[in-house]
Amino acid sequence: MSNAAENAKLYGYLASFDLVDEFLAAAAKVRDAGYTRWDAHSPFVIHGLDAAMGVKKTVLPYIVFLAGLTGAAAGILLQWWTNAVDYPFLISGKPLFSLPANIPVAFETTILFAAVSALIGMLALNRLPQLYHPLFTNRSFKRVTDDRFFISIEAEDPLFDATKTRELLESISGRSIEEIEVHP
Amino acid sequence: MSATYTNAHSYLDNTGDDPAVRAKLVVGDNDFHSVTEKVCGVVERPQPKIWWVVFAISSSLTLVLLATIAYLITTGIGVWGLMVPVGWGYAIVNFVFWVGIGHAGTLISAILFLLRQRWRTSINRFAEGMTIIAVVCAGIFPGIHVGRVWVAYWMAPIPNQMSMWPNFRSPLLWDVFAVGTYATVSLLFWYMGMIPDLATLRDRAKTKIRFYAYGILSLGWRSSNRHWHRFEFAYLLLAALATPLVLSVHSVVSFDFAVSIMPGWHTTIFPPYFVAGAIFSGFAMVVTLVIPVRKIYGLEEIITARHLENMAKIMLATSMMVGFAYSTEFFVAWYSGNTYEAFTFMNRAFGPYAWAYWTMVTCNVLVPQFFWFKRFRTKTVLLWIASVLINVGMWFERFVIVVSSLSRDYLPTSWGYYRPSIIDILTFLGSFGLFFTLFLLFIRFLPIVGLAEVKGVMPQAHLDRPGHRGHGDYHGDIGGAEVLS
Numbered sequence: 001m002s003n004a005a006e007n008a009k010l011y012g013y014l015a016s017f018d019l020v021d022e023f024l025a026a027a028a029k030v031r032d033a034g035y036t037r038w039d040a041h042s043p044f045v046i047h048g049l050d051a052a053m054g055v056k057k058t059v060l061p062y063i064v065f066l067a068g069l070t071g072a073a074a075g076i077l078l079q080w081w082t083n084a085v086d087y088p089f090l091i092s093g094k095p096l097f098s099l100p101a102n103i104p105v106a107f108e109t110t111i112l113f114a115a116v117s118a119l120i121g122m123l124a125l126n127r128l129p130q131l132y133h134p135l136f137t138n139r140s141f142k143r144v145t146d147d148r149f150f151i152s153i154e155a156e157d158p159l160f161d162a163t164k165t166r167e168l169l170e171s172i173s174g175r176s177i178e179e180i181e182v183h184p
Numbered sequence: 185m186s187a188t189y190t191n192a193h194s195y196l197d198n199t200g201d202d203p204a205v206r207a208k209l210v211v212g213d214n215d216f217h218s219v220t221e222k223v224c225g226v227v228e229r230p231q232p233k234i235w236w237v238v239f240a241i242s243s244s245l246t247l248v249l250l251a252t253i254a255y256l257i258t259t260g261i262g263v264w265g266l267m268v269p270v271g272w273g274y275a276i277v278n279f280v281f282w283v284g285i286g287h288a289g290t291l292i293s294a295i296l297f298l299l300r301q302r303w304r305t306s307i308n309r310f311a312e313g314m315t316i317i318a319v320v321c322a323g324i325f326p327g328i329h330v331g332r333v334w335v336a337y338w339m340a341p342i343p344n345q346m347s348m349w350p351n352f353r354s355p356l357l358w359d360v361f362a363v364g365t366y367a368t369v370s371l372l373f374w375y376m377g378m379i380p381d382l383a384t385l386r387d388r389a390k391t392k393i394r395f396y397a398y399g400i401l402s403l404g405w406r407s408s409n410r411h412w413h414r415f416e417f418a419y420l421l422l423a424a425l426a427t428p429l430v431l432s433v434h435s436v437v438s439f440d441f442a443v444s445i446m447p448g449w450h451t452t453i454f455p456p457y458f459v460a461g462a463i464f465s466g467f468a469m470v471v472t473l474v475i476p477v478r479k480i481y482g483l484e485e486i487i488t489a490r491h492l493e494n495m496a497k498i499m500l501a502t503s504m505m506v507g508f509a510y511s512t513e514f515f516v517a518w519y520s521g522n523t524y525e526a527f528t529f530m531n532r533a534f535g536p537y538a539w540a541y542w543t544m545v546t547c548n549v550l551v552p553q554f555f556w557f558k559r560f561r562t563k564t565v566l567l568w569i570a571s572v573l574i575n576v577g578m579w580f581e582r583f584v585i586v587v588s589s590l591s592r593d594y595l596p597t598s599w600g601y602y603r604p605s606i607i608d609i610l611t612f613l614g615s616f617g618l619f620f621t622l623f624l625l626f627i628r629f630l631p632i633v634g635l636a637e638v639k640g641v642m643p644q645a646h647l648d649r650p651g652h653r654g655h656g657d658y659h660g661d662i663g664g665a666e667v668l669s
Contacts, residue, residue, distance in 0.1 A: 020645060027409075040409040043216060044380075044639040045416055049409050058414045064421050082341055082349035094353055104358040104436055108365040111429045115369040115422055119376050122418035126411045129403035136406070144407045145384040147216035 011134035011180040012038075012154040013165055014141065015173040020046060023149040026172040027052040030151060033168055037157035041141075041150040063121040064114050071113025075106030134182045152180065198490045199562055209303055209641050212485035216639050219486060223381075223633045224388055226481045231628060234480060239624045245617020252611040253328055261331045263607045270590045270602035275329040278612055280582040281465070282322035282619075283363065283437055284458075285575075287430055288466025289315025290370050293377065294426035297419075303494055305637035306487045309381075310477070311470045312374040313632065317622040318469070319367045321615045326359075355439040362436035369429055373422050376415075379405050381631040434462040441585065448528040448589035451516065457509035464502035464548070465578035467495050471571035475564050477627065486633055489562055496561040499574065503552035506581075510545065528589060536601055537588045540580050547577020 017023040027040045031054045040053055049055075083089075084097035094101070123129070135141050135152060144150055151173075153165055169177045198207050210219065256263055266273050289312035296304040330336050339360045341350055350357050382402035389395035405411070435455035442454040471492065478487040517529040532541050551573045554560040561567065592599045626632065639645060 041407040042409060042412070043384075043407060044636040044645065045412045046409070046640075046645070050413050053409055055410060055413050058417050060414055060417045061421060064425075068425075078341060079352040083352050087347065087349045089351075091351060091353060101353045104355075104432070104439070105352055105361045107432060108358075108361040108429075108436075111425050111432075112365045112368060115372055115425050115429075118418045118421045118425070119372045122376070122414045123403065125414050126408075128405065128411070129400075131399060131404045133404060133406055142387040145380065145387045145405075146220045 009182045010155045010162075011182045012152050012156075012160070013169055014135070014138060014178045014180050015151045015169040016140065016143075016175060016178075017149040017151070017173060020149070022173075023151075024048060024052050026151055029172050030153065030168070033159070035153055035157050035159055037160075038151065038153040041135075041144045041152065043145055043147060043149075058125060060118065060121050060125060064118045067117030067121075068110050068114035071110040072106050074113065075109030076102060078109075079105055134180050137183070138178060138180055140178065196484055196489060197562075198488050199493050199558070207490055208643070209306065209488065209490070210486055210638060211488050214485055214642070215644060216642070219638055219642070220384060220388075220635060222481075222483060222486060223631055223635050223638075224385060226483075226627060226632060227385060227629060228388065228390075232480055235624060235628070238620060242617045242620035242624065245614050246621045247614075247617075248610055249324075249614025249618055252607050252614055253324075255607065256328055256611075257333055261329075263605060265603050265605040265608050267600055267602060269593060269598050269600050270587055272586050272590060273602055274604050274608040274612055275325045277579070277582045277586050278615060279322050279325035279329075280437055280458075280586075281579045282318045282325070282615065284434065284462035284465045284578060284582075285469045286315045286318035286322060286366075286370070286466065287434060287459075287462035288470045289313070290366075290373065290426050290430040291463055291466065292470075293373060294423040294430060297423040298427060302641045303491055305634055305641050306491055307470065307474060307495075307633075308637070309374075309377065309634040310474060310487075310632050311466075312370065312377070313626045313630070314470060314473060314623065315370050315466070316367070316374055317619055317626065318466075319363065319370065320622065321619050323363065323367065324615065324618075355436065355443045358436045359440055362433045366429060366433045369422070369426055373426055376418065376422065377634055377637070378631065379403060379415075380407065380636040381634060383407065384635055385631060431459055434458040446589050446593060447522070447524040448513075448532070448585070451513065453509055453512055453516070457506070460502050460505035460509065461548075461578060461581060464499060464506055465575060467499050467502070468571040468574035468578065471495050471499070471567060472575060473623065475568045475571075477632070479564075481627075483633065486638060492564065492567060493558075493561045496555045496567055496570075499571070500552050500555040503548060503555075503574075507545075507549035510549065524594060528592070531592050532584060532588045535588065535592065537584060537591070540584050541588070544577050544580040544584055547573045548581060551577070 015026070017026060023040070023042065024046065027049060030038055031052065040049060042049065079102045080097050088096050090096070140148070141150060151169070153160065153169065157165075159165075166177050196211055198209075198211050200207060214222075264273060264275070289308070292304050292311045293308040296308075327333060327336055330339075338344070338348075339350060339357065350360075352358075379402055382398050383405035386395060386398035386402050389398055435458065438454035438458035441449035442451060444450060474487055475492070478484050514529050517525040520526075532538075551570050554566070554570060559566075560570070587602050591602055
């Protein structure tokens with residue numbers, strides 16, 4: 001027991017909030033204090049929180065755009081190769097390859113590739129799935145998917161200081177701050 | 185609480201149309217936690233008796249479906265009522281019917297999302313679930329209609345022992361890609377939107393099995409705002425991709441007909457006409473399902489009278505579009521001067537299938553006219569009956585299109601009268617069994633309301649200070665902190 005406690009390393013601090021506006025103001029203060037390895041957790045998307053946290057716009061749209069182009073090219077090439085090159089056969093005198101007849105399938109593959117990349121890209125950029133996370137060891141954190149808002153600051157943050165960070169979080173949340181440990 | 189109101193139900197009424205009053209989308213005395221309780225309770229509490237009764241009936245009907253399919257495969261397509269000249273019967277009618285129903289979910293989640301219709305949040309998950317299940321039911325029919333189902337893989341561009349490829353110049357193959365893409369993208373969209381709610385179920389889990397099952401399904405979602413940021417972008421992109429997709433699917437289905445030279449099918453009006461019909465039937469099915477579900481599970485404060493009223497308005501609008509298409513077809517048949525086309529439409533309205541035609545017109549064009557009146561849009565019993573009639577009418581629409589054209593085309597010597605066999609009818613009923621079985625399992629195991637999205641449109645999600653009321657965006661400072669840097 002005591003051995004485990006000694007081996008436990010600090011992951012960071014966790015502060016909780018009940019109201020959206022307290023939470024937004026708190027996030028802005030943590031951002032202004034200069035922290036970089038921290039996060040805000042909420043049960044739903046809060047508009048304005050990205051600005052309050054200083055989150056940069058994601059590159060996801062570019063990934064999806066490229067995937068869509070790939071899908072379009074794949075759809076066209078597939079139809080051209082299969083019907084005009086590898087196994088040409090004439091039906092009702094129609095041309096072996098003509099764009100109008102090949103648009104519907106190319107359109108569908110464009111959407112398919114782009115949509116799959118949107119989901120997979122989102123998960124990959126978020127480093128999900130990640131079934132274990134130190135925050136999950138905290139019981140009160142379970143309410144983050146229900147009605148509570150949290151801010152976590154990681155011990156890995158260059159500005160992290162056991163006392164100063166705690167004081168900052170206490171001053172903005174007005175509640176006791178919880179320590180999150182990384183169990184070895 | 186109830187003393188404040190003149191009668192017990194008036195607090196549920198949020199159907200006012202005063203533009204100065206922002207309608208509440210969650211009524212009653214709810215906060216974030218009570219919404220979580222209500223929605224998760226559907227999955228966590230034992231199911232009511234009615235669930236078991238309907239499940240028993242629908243799973244039995246599913247067995248009927250499996251039995252009729254087994255009989256079809258072991259015996260041959262002759263067990264159906266197909267004949268010359270009607271080579272497309274119930275199977276294609278049912279396919280188009282189910283795919284059409286499968287349009288409401290993605291319409292609600294994608295198009296209404298892009299149009300900033302915030303009321304979509306209470307019903308989108310429900311409608312998306314219905315969409316996936318309807319597409320599953322739809323997919324069965326062309327699959328078994330090919331006759332030799334063991335070579336159904338010929339529809340896909342898979343290298344094979346004959347070194348042959350599918351013919352990409354055929355609309356039937358476009359359909360394979362359209363429906364396949366639609367099923368995949370709808371599933372992705374549905375699942376992605378569900379990840380945060382699955383995490384809610386994980387965090388509330390009381391048993392190990394639930395904890396691990398929802399834990400794995402929710403992929404370790406920890407509600408991080410850095411994650412939400414990309415999640416929202418992915419959702420927006422999927423909505424933008426699904427919008428043209430949903431319009432393309434029924435357009436491509438209509439190409440199956442329009443690209444042929446059959447009178448009554450060979451018209452350019454088909455794509456928009458089919459899409460309007462699909463949205464119409466999809467909303468009707470959502471209404472048919474949501475009215476009993478909200479009542480049985482006590483979700484009236486979340487899926488409110490306003491939601492039902494809005495859906496009734498969309499049904500009215502799409503009914504008018506469909507009715508307009510019916511009359512345009514007649515006009516074009518006359519104006520084109522094409523005798524075959526003119527004959528086909530006279531034959532539809534006054535020929536041997538006139539009974540089906542007038543059932544269609546009554547259910548699809550006349551019944552929705554009641555939705556001009558508010559009392560019909562807000563009385564759930566009347567709305568429910570109307571929605572069932574619309575479902576019936578939309579099935580008959582596809583029956584009329586498929587059967588009346590085929591049974592009397594160019595050559596009177598090859599005319600015929602199509603009658604479904606008992607196997608046709610049982611297969612169709614069986615598909616309803618599969619639909620309801622899967623739907624009940626969805627209710628039983630997955631969150632049927634998008635919790636994270638509903639919470640986002642509740643008043644508590646927005647700043648409650650002078651100058652910041654209402655629209656949920658923050659400009660400048662709150663509580664002394666400069667939020668926008």
